[in-house]
Amino acid sequence: MTHAVDTNKPVPLVRLTAAGKQYGSIVALSDITLEVSAGEVTCVLGDNGAGKSTLIKIISGLHQPSVGTYEVEGAAVNFASPREALELGIATVYQDLAVVPLMPVWRNFFLGNEVRKGLRMNIALMKKTCKDELLDMGIDLRDVDQPIGTLSGGERQCVAIARAVYFGAKVLILDEPTAALGVKQSGVVLKYIIQARERGLGVIFITHNPHHAYPVGDRFLLLNRGRSIGYFAKEQITRDELTGLMAGGGELEELSHELEAMGGAAADAAQVLGEEAQELGISHRGAPGE
Amino acid sequence: MTSTAQAGLTPPPTRDERIRRKSTLARLFARPEMGALTGAIVIYLFFFIIAPSFRNGGSLSTVLYVSSTYGLLATPIALLMIGGEFDLSAGVAVTSSALTASLFCYEFTLNVWVGVAVALVVSLAVGFLNGWIVVRTGIPSFLVTLGTFFMLQGLNLALTQTITNQVASPDISNIAGFGSAAKIFASSFTIDGVNIRTTVIYWIVFVLLATWILLRTHIGNWIFSVGGSAPSARAVGVPVTRMKIGLFMAVGLMAWFTGMHTLFEFNTIQSGQGVGLEFVYIIAAVVGGCLLTGGYGSAVGAAIGAFIFGMTNQGIVLAGWDPDWFTFFLGALLLGAILLNTFIRRRAEAAK
Numbered sequence A: 001m002t003h004a005v006d007t008n009k010p011v012p013l014v015r016l017t018a019a020g021k022q023y024g025s026i027v028a029l030s031d032i033t034l035e036v037s038a039g040e041v042t043c044v045l046g047d048n049g050a051g052k053s054t055l056i057k058i059i060s061g062l063h064q065p066s067v068g069t070y071e072v073e074g075a076a077v078n079f080a081s082p083r084e085a086l087e088l089g090i091a092t093v094y095q096d097l098a099v100v101p102l103m104p105v106w107r108n109f110f111l112g113n114e115v116r117k118g119l120r121m122n123i124a125l126m127k128k129t130c131k132d133e134l135l136d137m138g139i140d141l142r143d144v145d146q147p148i149g150t151l152s153g154g155e156r157q158c159v160a161i162a163r164a165v166y167f168g169a170k171v172l173i174l175d176e177p178t179a180a181l182g183v184k185q186s187g188v189v190l191k192y193i194i195q196a197r198e199r200g201l202g203v204i205f206i207t208h209n210p211h212h213a214y215p216v217g218d219r220f221l222l223l224n225r226g227r228s229i230g231y232f233a234k235e236q237i238t239r240d241e242l243t244g245l246m247a248g249g250g251e252l253e254e255l256s257h258e259l260e261a262m263g264g265a266a267a268d269a270a271q272v273l274g275e276e277a278q279e280l281g282i283s284h285r286g287a288p289g290e
Numbered sequence B: 001m002t003s004t005a006q007a008g009l010t011p012p013p014t015r016d017e018r019i020r021r022k023s024t025l026a027r028l029f030a031r032p033e034m035g036a037l038t039g040a041i042v043i044y045l046f047f048f049i050i051a052p053s054f055r056n057g058g059s060l061s062t063v064l065y066v067s068s069t070y071g072l073l074a075t076p077i078a079l080l081m082i083g084g085e086f087d088l089s090a091g092v093a094v095t096s097s098a099l100t101a102s103l104f105c106y107e108f109t110l111n112v113w114v115g116v117a118v119a120l121v122v123s124l125a126v127g128f129l130n131g132w133i134v135v136r137t138g139i140p141s142f143l144v145t146l147g148t149f150f151m152l153q154g155l156n157l158a159l160t161q162t163i164t165n166q167v168a169s170p171d172i173s174n175i176a177g178f179g180s181a182a183k184i185f186a187s188s189f190t191i192d193g194v195n196i197r198t199t200v201i202y203w204i205v206f207v208l209l210a211t212w213i214l215l216r217t218h219i220g221n222w223i224f225s226v227g228g229s230a231p232s233a234r235a236v237g238v239p240v241t242r243m244k245i246g247l248f249m250a251v252g253l254m255a256w257f258t259g260m261h262t263l264f265e266f267n268t269i270q271s272g273q274g275v276g277l278e279f280v281y282i283i284a285a286v287v288g289g290c291l292l293t294g295g296y297g298s299a300v301g302a303a304i305g306a307f308i309f310g311m312t313n314q315g316i317v318l319a320g321w322d323p324d325w326f327t328f329f330l331g332a333l334l335l336g337a338i339l340l341n342t343f344i345r346r347r348a349e350a351a352k
Helices: A002-006 A052-059 A082-087 A105-110 A123-136 A153-166 A183-198 A210-216 A239-247 A250-262 A265-279 B002-008 B024-029 B034-050 B057-082 B090-107 B112-137 B141-164 B178-185 B198-216 B218-228 B230-235 B240-266 B277-287 B299-318 B325-349
Strands: A014-023 A026-036 A041-046 A067-072 A090-093 A171-175 A202-207 A219-224 A227-233 B188-191 B194-197
Touching (some): A014 A052, A026 A041, A026 A052, A026 A067, A026 A202, A026 A219, A026 A227, A041 A052, A041 A183, A041 A210, A052 A171, A090 A153, A105 A123, A105 A153, A105 B218, A153 A171, A153 A183, A202 A210, A210 A239, A219 A239, A227 A239, A250 A265, B034 B299, B057 B090, B057 B194, B057 B198, B057 B218, B057 B240, B057 B299, B090 B141, B090 B240, B090 B277, B112 B178, B198 B218, B198 B240, B230 B240, B277 B299
Parallel strands (some): A041 A202, A041 A219, A171 A202
Antiparallel strands (some): A014 A026, A014 A067, B188 B194
16 A cells, blocks of 8 residues: 555545535535545645635535535545544544543543443553553653643644544544644644654645645645635645745735835834745745646 | 654653652542542531530431432432533422322322332433433523422422322322332331431442442443533534433432332322422532532542531531521532632642
8 A cells, every 4th residue: 555655646545526515605615626645644724714624524524515526545425424434434633622621531532432341441451552552652641540631732632633543544634733732732743643644544634834734744735715726746836835825925915015004013014024925935926826 | 754854853742840740649639529528527526526416326327317318319410410410400309209109109099119110200201301401402401400490399389289189298108019118218227226227228339339330331431521521522422412311310210219218208298398409419419529510520429428418417406506507507518619629620620
């Protein structure tokens, strides 16, 4: 399987082709094409309201696409519920992580999938498995009995990822895993994304931060107002171009003009913005297009 | 791939010198029932000192009996509260159950066991209804069960009045099956000259069972999770709806059990009794470490809470005080327990 990645045309784990979603008369998403193969990270970038969450809902089985096709390992699927997606190994780690803060780490890890021994739970086995699995991902917890709420945001994110991996995920959908984290904690999470990729998982990494996406991503899908404004392989785009596209090119410049007009401190900020736009090569409507 | 290495630079989060190891004592006090245990010891010593008659074995047996009548229901109430819900109707539900059994077998001249069975069905149905309305509508259980509380109270009074023309159910001690039922629900035995009520044994058994379920089975895991964060529990496949309805029905079951004890202990039931008891159960659970917000607590704690009330109830009498002081203690203990629990919870959560 791992060799197949190099031949450039393996059957992707997940492939959306020209998919779109309408809610009544509102077009939330249109003409999206995206794929992720084993051992790959596909990043979905977009600002608030770009359609990222609609896209997650489609891939995770919460919604069906109104148009276009959705294939898992080459076979067309039409999920009725997230459970069906999960059965095919497509696991979603949501922003709120689906953990219960007051419960111990190991209880959270196995919640809903408890290992039973007759009527009882096999607590010793679960504690050991939890500790080992987390250790495998490089998280060394002194005590898996501590409430998960006492872990840092990054660690919690990693427990949620480790849990999805342990319970058979082939594709991980990570919904803004670094959004609420500091610089260092984000680094920890990015490391686990790479680790998941190295284990041969497909990862769909949703974020609005190009600086987080670029180092770990193999493909980048950029969304704006429910449309794709670019779908690139890593070798097709530089970090600065990615940042420029994300910042909205012209919009950044426009903001700079607006601030300039306000004068005073705002004008200073405008100058900085303008310089930044220049540096990114997006000034004067020179945004690198699709 | 250079970027890969760059992201890999961040060291794994390890325990560092900024995190103090919690001492064994501090860990012990982080347990939900520790506050209650401390309180129980203090209150025991208090009455032990000021009320000489509190010290003999007979008093302790009475204290245990009174505690058990609170504790039988405090146990499922604690589970329910850990599951994030609330039941204000439990106190009058006890009376409803007892009235149902008694009136049913009396009016239809049937064996009391038929009445007992009908009461069980009714009690479970009340629990189911409470739970079903709560999960279906998403209305806070405080309001839903406040509604059923008043409805049951009204039914108790009105139906008893309509059927018997009295404010109490008729004496059923002459009806067939009373003896065997009384033996099961309201008997006692003697060890070493000390009279032990069977309810005390049932209470202990139910507390142990509840504790085992909470800590050792997947059901317990689910109870904690639906109370701690229902959306999270649902997201990982825990049947939240069924769990909550089940917990309300467990309260119904124990309301039935307590009701049967009351019925076969006194042969007759006052239609207005039971009001106010719901608070005793809830306070026992809270004193025992249950959080009002759910997701945290213990059955043993609720048992200790019930024991505190049993002691206070008897201790006040034995100390020669006016029994009216009881409600004052009820309130004071509740406030004290909440303050203590808040403090403990902050400490438990401040381990960050």
